[in-house]
Amino acid sequence: MTVGAVKKKGNIPEELLVSKGRIAGTSMFFFNQEPTLVGLSYLAKPSKMVLVLSTCCEGTGITYPIQKPEIIEYYNKAKDGAETFDQLCSSMSTTWKTNRRPMCIFYGLIKLSASTIMPSILQYLQIW
Structure with missing residues (x-):
């Protein structure tokens, strides 16, 4: 669905x-x-x-x-993951102001990879 x-x-x-x-x-x-x-x-x-x-x-x-309609309940459950991802991306900014498109794409990829790996790093540091 x-x-x-x-x-x-x-x-x-x-x-x-x-x-x-x-x-x-x-x-x-x-x-x-x-x-x-x-x-x-x-x-x-x-x-x-x-x-x-x-x-x-x-x-x-x-x-x-x-x-509430079931569709709204399902939508609220499904959008939590996207909001968490957006929150992680906004908390760690790796971008600088630039007008060059390749640099914007590169900074976006760094931001994506940092927000993806950060929960794993935090979980690893809790073990130690």
């Missing part, structure tokens, strides 16, 4: 973007003609709307203790 957030720009029906008159915590599901793509417009707070697309077939369930 693939889940991803959608920006509010582009070809999105107006009914999904309107939050006026909707109660916080409500969900609107939308489907394409084949049962392969499920969309969700979830109003978390009166001022915060989340648009999510998913490739699951049966994603219209709602978890009852928290009243």
Whole structure:
């Protein structure tokens, strides 16, 4: 199953973007003609709307203790890894200001490798 957030720009029906008159915590599901793509417009707070697309077939369930759609719960679990990776990358910067594209790519590769190896190094140092 693939889940991803959608920006509010582009070809999105107006009914999904309107939050006026909707109660916080409500969900609107939308489907394409084949049962392969499920969309969700979830109003978390009166001022915060989340648009999510998913490739699951049966994603219209709602978890009852928290009243959130299953797609949102899965998306929150899946995005933790990406947020952790972004946090590690931002904590160790190896870049310098440069306009040369090869240097930017090289610095990006160093940042990627440093953030990938850092948890292993920290675990190794805890053993000693």
